Amino acid sequence: MPMHASSDNQPNPPPLLHLEQVSKAFGGVRALTEISFEVGFGRIQGLIGPNGAGKTTLFNLVSGALKPDAGDIHFDGKPIQGRPGHELVALGIARTFQNVELFGSMSVLENVLVGRHVRTRCGFWGALIRHAGVKREEREAREKALELLAFVGLADQADSPSQDLPFGWQRLLEIARALAAEPRVLLLDEPAAGLNRVESDHLGDLIDRIRDQGITILMVEHDMGLTMRVCDRIVVLDHGRLLAQGTPREIQRHPDVLAAYLGKSPTST
Ligand SMILES: Nc1ncnc2c1ncn2[C@@H]1O[C@H](COP(=O)(O)OP(=O)(O)O)[C@@H](O)[C@H]1O
Ligand SMILES: [Mg+2]
Numbered sequence: 001m002p003m004h005a006s007s008d009n010q011p012n013p014p015p016l017l018h019l020e021q022v023s024k025a026f027g028g029v030r031a032l033t034e035i036s037f038e039v040g041f042g043r044i045q046g047l048i049g050p051n052g053a054g055k056t057t058l059f060n061l062v063s064g065a066l067k068p069d070a071g072d073i074h075f076d077g078k079p080i081q082g083r084p085g086h087e088l089v090a091l092g093i094a095r096t097f098q099n100v101e102l103f104g105s106m107s108v109l110e111n112v113l114v115g116r117h118v119r120t121r122c123g124f125w126g127a128l129i130r131h132a133g134v135k136r137e138e139r140e141a142r143e144k145a146l147e148l149l150a151f152v153g154l155a156d157q158a159d160s161p162s163q164d165l166p167f168g169w170q171r172l173l174e175i176a177r178a179l180a181a182e183p184r185v186l187l188l189d190e191p192a193a194g195l196n197r198v199e200s201d202h203l204g205d206l207i208d209r210i211r212d213q214g215i216t217i218l219m220v221e222h223d224m225g226l227t228m229r230v231c232d233r234i235v236v237l238d239h240g241r242l243l244a245q246g247t248p249r250e251i252q253r254h255p256d257v258l259a260a261y262l263g264k265s266p267t268s269t
Helices: 055-062 085-091 108-119 123-129 134-152 167-180 197-212 224-230 248-253 255-261
Strands: 015-026 029-040 044-048 070-075 093-095 185-189 216-220 233-238 241-246
Touching: 015 055, 015 216, 029 055, 029 070, 029 216, 029 233, 029 241, 044 055, 044 197, 044 224, 055 185, 055 216, 085 093, 085 108, 093 167, 108 134, 108 167, 134 167, 167 185, 167 197, 197 216, 197 224, 224 248, 233 248, 233 255, 241 248, 241 255, 248 255
Parallel strands: 044 216, 044 233, 093 185, 185 216
Antiparallel strands: 015 029, 015 070, 233 241
């Protein structure tokens, strides 16, 4: 399977996302300490580490859900640290959540439309009021949402309540909703958690196809098979510190990484 075509041709793409000395504490808990790394344009970058390593906190900082205590986060060369989440979505940073967060009683299609509202001129409230100028935009948004559902493999589920979907499909729906915001970087927090082998293979293919659309991916994942298969580069966190970074091959052999995981299988945490 052609996996890394775009990044192999360009071993060192310029950074789309750049963290510099980023720190975050919760009271006495130092969740992240002076973390620096880059995610190059068009990469699929993995972010791994034992539970409590600070992975979700890092996503919360990059997506604007939390502000760093110190350090800089640059997106496409511009500082973004401390800016609110809705501004960052508009800039092109979208995410999914470790615990799937959907609007359960809304249909599958409506969930994708919620993700799209940042790209519609009239916005979510305009769409609710439905004045005349909104109609065409609404039709286009619907077509785009249906395309995205087809892209993730949920075309037949558009009208189902999202809470009726099997769990694995809810994860795909969350990805479709994130893509509806037309991100330049997509943050995936444990996208394979709770998926069976077939579903996680499908997810791997989907992640490749998302990158083929020109979207950069930063992905937290405990499924090492999937991580090693799809990622170009991997960053390892442990107790809030950056332990190692490199290619999947380098990370698999890295003595500090092996030590951090010793006795606690990464797939079981
Ligand atoms: N909102 C919060 N309040 C207090 N402590 C938190 C909060 N979020 C995370 N932490 C703590 O920060 C550390 C890193 O957590 P987290 O980023 O969720 O790790 P990971 O995603 O790698 O499992 C943990 O010790 C966790 O308990
Ligand atoms: Mg987490």
